[in-house]
Amino acid sequence: MLDDLDRALIHALHLDGRAPFSRIAEVLGVSAQTVARRYRRLRTEAGLRVVGLTAPDRTGRAQWLVRLTATARSAQDIAGALVRRPDTSWVKLTSGGTEITAVIHAPAEDASPGSLLLRDIPRTGGITAVSAHCLLHTYLGGPAGWRGRTEALDERQQRALEYRTPAAGAGDGEPPGPSAPSGPEYVHDTDGIRQPGREDAELLAVLARDGRAGQGELADATGWSPTTVARRLAELRATGALFFDVEVDAALFGVRTQALLWLSVRPADLERVALALAGHDELAFVAATTGRTNLVAQALCRDPADLHRYLTRRLGALREIDALETSPVLRTLKAGSPAGVFRPRTLLP
Template sequence: MYDMDTLDDDDLDLVAALQYAPRAPLSLLAEVLGVSASTAGRRLTRLESDRLLRVIGQQAWSVSGEGNPWHVWVTAEPGRAAEVARRLADLPEASHVAVTAGQADVYCTVQPSRRDRTRDLLTRTIPATPGVRAARSELVLSSATKSDSWRLPRLDPDQLRRLTEHAAQDEAVSSPGRHGTLTDDELRTLRLLAADGRMTAAQVSRELGIGQSTAYRTTQSLLQRGLVRPRVEIEPGLLGYALEVVIPLTVSPSAMRDVALALARHPSARYVSTTAGTSCVVHHGVFRDEDGLTEFLTRDLADLPGVTSFDVSVVLDALRRHWLDREDGRLAAHDKPENGGA
C-alpha cells in the first residue's frame, strides 16, 4: 500500500497544477512551477510509470452509457466484503467500487451501456453475486460537482491564473446533453482522449491517420461540447487526504437543490449528486483526518437547512474509480475495457 512519503512537495505541486490544467504543455507547467521542462517531464513520467497518476478523459454520462448512473450500497455476508467488491469490480457496468465500513460493506456506482440492461443488473446480477446479502440502489438524477473539479490547495493566485487561462480553451462551453450520433473520427478520437487526456491534436492525427487540422477540430469539439473532460486520476491518500467517505443524506424536497449546491462548494467535495431514493443527496468527500470529518458532520452539515438525517460509509479500499482498476492504491497495470460507447 502507498504512503505519504511516496510524493514530495514538488510532486504535489505538479499534481495540483495538472488538476487545474490537465492538458497544459510541460513548458507551461515548468514555467508556472519554477522548474525546467525536463524536470517536470521526468517527474510526470515517474508518477505515470509508478502507476500513481494518470491523466484521463472523463466521459459525459451520455457517452459512457444509456441513462444516468446508479448508486449501489451492498451488505455482504460476514467476512466476504472484499470478495464481493472484487466480483462487482469485474462487472463492465461498474465505474466505482470500494470496500466500506459503516452504512454498507461495499459501495459502488454502475452505469449500464444499454438502458434495457438496468433491470437485470440491479435486480438479478448484483443481488445474486456470491457473498451479497442485500443491495440497495438509487438512481442519480444530477451531479452538483464531479471529482474532476476537486483541487489540491497548494498554488498561489498567480499560478492559478496562468493555469486556468490555458485550461479555458479546453473547457465545455455548454452542457453536454445527449451527444446524438458521433462520427467515426469523433468516436475514435474520444477513445484516445479517454485513455490519455493529455493527447495532443498532433498525436491524434498520427494515431488515426487523419489531417492535423481535422484532429484539432475534432478534439476541440469533443472538449467544448463537454463529451470528454480531462482529469487527473490519483488516490486522495497520496495527496494527504487519508479519510474518504460516502454520505447519503435525507433532505426535505424543497431543500434538495440548495443542499446539493452548498455541499458542492465544500472543500471536501469530490462528487455530489441528487438521487431518486431515500438518499436525496449523496456527498462523496475526502478529509485529512477524523477531526476534519467531525467538523464537517457536526457543523457544516448541521448548519444546512433541510437536512433531516444522514449515514456515513468510510472507504477502506478503493478497487475501481472511473472504470480504472486499483491494486493496493496504485492504478492497475492492465485496465478492463471501459463501459459504454467510447
C-alpha cells in the same frame, strides 16, 4: 509526501490534463525536462493518472450509484468482478468491508441500469442486499471535485494554465482539417457540433486509459489523421462532452479518513443544502439521488476526529438535514475512469 513542485504539477494537470509540459514548465519556472521527469515519477510511484471522461449530462447517459451488501467471504471477489466491468467506476469497499459501493454507467439508448442490476447481480451468490440510486444531478465532482489538490498555484498561474477552446476549425494548435466521420447515430447540439457517437469509441477508449495519449497514438487507434484527431478533441471539449480528470491517491495530501454520507433533506430545501455542501472544502462529491435518502456526498478528512468535527459542526449547522448515514470508505478499488484499476501507492522519498 508531496513537495511543492509535485503539488503544483498535479494542480496544473487538474486545470488542463493535456497541457504540454513546456507550457506547465514555463508557468512553474522550471525546465520541461523537470516537469516530464516529475510526471513520470508520480505515475510510477504515486499512481497518478490523467483520464479523459465523457459527461453524462452531455451524452445522454444515466448513472446509478449501487450499494451491495455481501457476505464477508465473497465481498472481495464481488468487488473485483465489478472493477473488471467496463460499465462501472468508483468501486469502493465501505462500512466493515462487507458493503460495496459502485457507479454503473447506463448507455445513452437505455436509461435503466442495464444487465448488471437486472440480470447479473441477482444471479451472484453471496450478495445479501442491493439498493440502487439514480444520480439525478451532480453539484460537486468531475472536473470541479475536491479542492484539496488545487491549492498550489496562485491566480495568475491558474489563468495561464486553464484550458481554452482553440479557434474554430483548429485544435491544439493544428491547422483546420476535415471533420471526423458523421452519421445518423450522432446527436447535434445547438451549435451543430456532434456529440460522442459510435465512431468516437476508439478515441474515447484510449483517453479513458491515458488522457495524455499523443496525437499519433490517437490517430493510430481511430484511423483518422492527427489533424482530424485534434479537431475532434477540440469539438468535444468545447461542448463539455469530454473533460479530463486527475486520479491520485488522496492520502498523499494528508487524507486518512474517507466516508460516504447519505443524507435526507426536505425536497423544498434540497437545492439550497446541496449548493451549501458543494462549497465545503471537506467534500469531493455531492449529488442528488433517488431512494430513501436524496443526497449523497463523499468526505475526505485528515482523521476520524476531523470527520467528527465536520459532521457535528458544519453539517450539524444545516437544520434542513433530517437524517444522516455515514459509511466509512475502507478502500477505493476503481476511480472515475471505467478503464483500468485504481492503484494508490506510497510516494517514495
